[in-house]
Amino acid sequence: MRSINVFGTFNGVTGYDHVVRNIVERMYFKGIVVGLHDFKEWSGTKIPTSVLLQNMVKSAPAVRSDMLLAFCLPEQIYKNKNLHQGKIIANYTMMETDRIPRNWVDYGASSDVIIVPTQFNKKAWIESGVNENRLEVVPLGIDTGMYNPKIHPLPLYDGDELINDKYKYRFLNIQEAVDRKNLDGILESWMTATKDRDDCCLILKLSSYSENRLDFFGTRMDRIREKVGIRKEEHAPIFIYSNMLLDSQMPSLISACTHYVSLSFGEGWDLNMIAAASMNKQLIAPDNSSYKEYLNNEIAFMIDTKLEPAAQSGPTARIYHGSNWARPQMECVLDTYEKIFNGEVKEEARETIAGGYTWDHTVDNLIKTLDRRFYGTKEFALPKEAEKEKTGVMLVCKSNVGSEKCGILEYSKSLIGALQNAEEKLDKVGLMGGNEPTYVDHIDNNEIALVHYQYEYQFHSPSRLKFMFRELKARGVKIVVTQHTLTKEAAAHNCVIRDYADAIIVHSDRSKEYAAKQLGYDIDKVKKVTMPCNPIIEKFESTVPLPKDKMKVGFFGFSYYHKGINKLIINYYSLKQHEAFKDLMLVIVSNKPKQDHVGYYEQCVNMLNYFGLKNKEDYIWIDKFLPEEQAVGYLNQCDCIILPYDDYGGVGTSAAIRTAMRAGKPVFASDTCWFSDIPEIVVPRINDDNFEGDLKSLLSEIKDKEKANALSGRVKKYVERNSWGESARQHREIYQTLIGT
Numbered sequence: 001m002r003s004i005n006v007f008g009t010f011n012g013v014t015g016y017d018h019v020v021r022n023i024v025e026r027m028y029f030k031g032i033v034v035g036l037h038d039f040k041e042w043s044g045t046k047i048p049t050s051v052l053l054q055n056m057v058k059s060a061p062a063v064r065s066d067m068l069l070a071f072c073l074p075e076q077i078y079k080n081k082n083l084h085q086g087k088i089i090a091n092y093t094m095m096e097t098d099r100i101p102r103n104w105v106d107y108g109a110s111s112d113v114i115i116v117p118t119q120f121n122k123k124a125w126i127e128s129g130v131n132e133n134r135l136e137v138v139p140l141g142i143d144t145g146m147y148n149p150k151i152h153p154l155p156l157y158d159g160d161e162l163i164n165d166k167y168k169y170r171f172l173n174i175q176e177a178v179d180r181k182n183l184d185g186i187l188e189s190w191m192t193a194t195k196d197r198d199d200c201c202l203i204l205k206l207s208s209y210s211e212n213r214l215d216f217f218g219t220r221m222d223r224i225r226e227k228v229g230i231r232k233e234e235h236a237p238i239f240i241y242s243n244m245l246l247d248s249q250m251p252s253l254i255s256a257c258t259h260y261v262s263l264s265f266g267e268g269w270d271l272n273m274i275a276a277a278s279m280n281k282q283l284i285a286p287d288n289s290s291y292k293e294y295l296n297n298e299i300a301f302m303i304d305t306k307l308e309p310a311a312q313s314g315p316t317a318r319i320y321h322g323s324n325w326a327r328p329q330m331e332c333v334l335d336t337y338e339k340i341f342n343g344e345v346k347e348e349a350r351e352t353i354a355g356g357y358t359w360d361h362t363v364d365n366l367i368k369t370l371d372r373r374f375y376g377t378k379e380f381a382l383p384k385e386a387e388k389e390k391t392g393v394m395l396v397c398k399s400n401v402g403s404e405k406c407g408i409l410e411y412s413k414s415l416i417g418a419l420q421n422a423e424e425k426l427d428k429v430g431l432m433g434g435n436e437p438t439y440v441d442h443i444d445n446n447e448i449a450l451v452h453y454q455y456e457y458q459f460h461s462p463s464r465l466k467f468m469f470r471e472l473k474a475r476g477v478k479i480v481v482t483q484h485t486l487t488k489e490a491a492a493h494n495c496v497i498r499d500y501a502d503a504i505i506v507h508s509d510r511s512k513e514y515a516a517k518q519l520g521y522d523i524d525k526v527k528k529v530t531m532p533c534n535p536i537i538e539k540f541e542s543t544v545p546l547p548k549d550k551m552k553v554g555f556f557g558f559s560y561y562h563k564g565i566n567k568l569i570i571n572y573y574s575l576k577q578h579e580a581f582k583d584l585m586l587v588i589v590s591n592k593p594k595q596d597h598v599g600y601y602e603q604c605v606n607m608l609n610y611f612g613l614k615n616k617e618d619y620i621w622i623d624k625f626l627p628e629e630q631a632v633g634y635l636n637q638c639d640c641i642i643l644p645y646d647d648y649g650g651v652g653t654s655a656a657i658r659t660a661m662r663a664g665k666p667v668f669a670s671d672t673c674w675f676s677d678i679p680e681i682v683v684p685r686i687n688d689d690n691f692e693g694d695l696k697s698l699l700s701e702i703k704d705k706e707k708a709n710a711l712s713g714r715v716k717k718y719v720e721r722n723s724w725g726e727s728a729r730q731h732r733e734i735y736q737t738l739i740g741t
Helices: 015-029 051-062 074-079 102-108 119-127 183-193 214-228 247-255 271-278 330-341 350-356 359-374 407-421 437-445 462-474 491-500 509-517 565-576 600-610 628-636 656-661 688-702 705-721 724-739
Strands: 003-008 033-038 067-071 088-092 113-116 135-137 169-176 200-207 238-241 259-261 282-286 301-303 305-309 324-328 392-397 428-432 448-455 478-483 503-506 526-528 551-556 584-589 619-622 640-643 667-670
Touching (some): 003 015, 015 271, 067 359, 088 462, 113 359, 169 183, 169 247, 183 200, 247 271, 282 330, 407 428, 437 448, 462 478, 503 724, 509 526, 551 565, 565 600, 565 688
Parallel strands (some): 003 067, 067 088, 169 259, 259 282, 282 301
16 A cells, blocks of 8 residues: 545544544655545544644645545545545444444445454444444554653642642543543542542543533532532542643643543543553553453453443434443442552553554554455455355446446346346346445345456446455455456556456457457456347337438437547538538437546537537537437437447447447448447448548448348348347356356
8 A cells, every 4th residue: 555545533632633643644654645634524623733734634635546544433434425436445433332323334334344443343333234344453552652651740739739749549530521431430439439538639631522511510529429428528639620732741641640540331442541551550441342452450450340221412322322331330440449549559551552552553454454455365254144055146337226327337237137038047146336345245145156347447446346356256256347448558457357357258359359468368268248239129209300301310429539529520511512412411419428528529519610510400419318219219310320439549349339220220330449349241331541432422322222221131130130138148158157057
């Protein structure tokens, strides 16, 4: 991994801010180019950040990476569609309870990998319904250089006296004042355990990001005192510290204590606890959630806990609904305080933390995990049902299955229909579209033995493709790729297909030769399956009639620059200057594609205007995307159809000419690779060097009805011979060779 886009909050005071700052800075120092995209809505309180982080934000638009590492809740990745679309998505996230919300499971299905800091989190995700193969554990860390035992303490005073001088035992708890942190438990246990003691104090570093809860703290203390029956003067002092501290000041605060205590109902990690561990403070922690990852009874006083329904108040309540957290047991807490006051001491924790829980460990593990996921070897723990004998076939089309504006999708649907209607049916066959991560769950749950990709370079990234192919190979799934176009310029794509595909389908001998000689594909893996045709349409409905008193030349295809529309317009205009063709009309059925970034459509329209050609008199341009039957309805009213496509650096086969042939009219085409699979006797060629002359000759020929009917007849026979039924038969033979069914 050389570059990465990171989405997350980094200029606030929350735990997520702290995590993102530390991880991206260390990625940078390990030679990775980081594009940092701010999750602005996360942190209400902002703090100054380093020039390095500011430069990462400024340079983010220029960072070329197929990967997005998002530090946020699963539902928050999709707030910025322009950021995540087309990228491999790695979501680093966490949860404090034993389940995650249902919508997190749903959103998680669109992430390529979900990374959590603890085995506790991994278990929660799995038991909530997330596929185990999508999960990785990468523990968080701490800067052991910043958080070291030699840091001078922050000067905190009780009156005129430093608390470090006045109190032997100084307990610190840092928290946001929310229900989950169990502030009431901290107060109740402290008041009870320290009754009549004057050698200890409790320092509460409190903050509130959700709402202003600190105003009620005094009332809260009085309520707890009333509950335990202890007056203020009877228990050891409690000091409240609510000033905001920068990262650089936090070690001094922790240095001021002898013990760090948490009685939280659950934590995703607890950066403050691990910071205190790095500074060799004595630790009190619940035996729950993240604490099990890096603490044990040798280095911490672990408090027994008991599961109970999570009951969080405020805006985040919905996240915890239906889950359980673990309440520290008061008897165990009081017993722990007694042990401490009697002199019991745990082993120093710094060695454990420094040995496996630094930020360098985190970043190294994170990089290894992402590299392994997308470039390395992965072992899978498959569900038992996925280990059954597999016979299913799944066709994959990158477009959403519900979409209408995609030729590859229509092709895929037609192939599925033909396979399902064949006399010799496959056991299972289906179509998947949209985001690749959803394919994996479908494969595991439906005994899929073979996945057939309908491939176009522009719809895939090589990194994402490699990731998916590795997922399939790890499951023993065979991979077939149909490449409708091929170009050696897309070397990264071709290498992935060459290395992983069990069979590569192309549509012409010319494409097969190119795949072997130019792309280095194994010729034995390259299979030729002629691109099929839908039947000739004999009856048309709801098509706008075209003028019958004109000879009409049709064109069909997207308005890409290599389709030759400008060439057709120039030669059409030239022909109209001849008396024999003055009534000629051009019918262009061509939709401007989203991928047209050069304005080719507008150039062609301007050319028509330049030549003084009038709309609905000299030409008609149907520029809306039409269902195929409607498009063919316009072409059927033409006397012939001309496709003057140009070569543009690769080879392939035209699907558009199949649509044109459905009109049952003579079709003429340029002499390019796109039509090399169709014999010239079926589709006569127009030579670019004599475009106007060839066009004039062919138009003159079709004025003879007998010759025109002969050309139309050859088109119809070709369509009949190369049906979807024949294509399904050829595909079935390839599938059966690979999966033996």
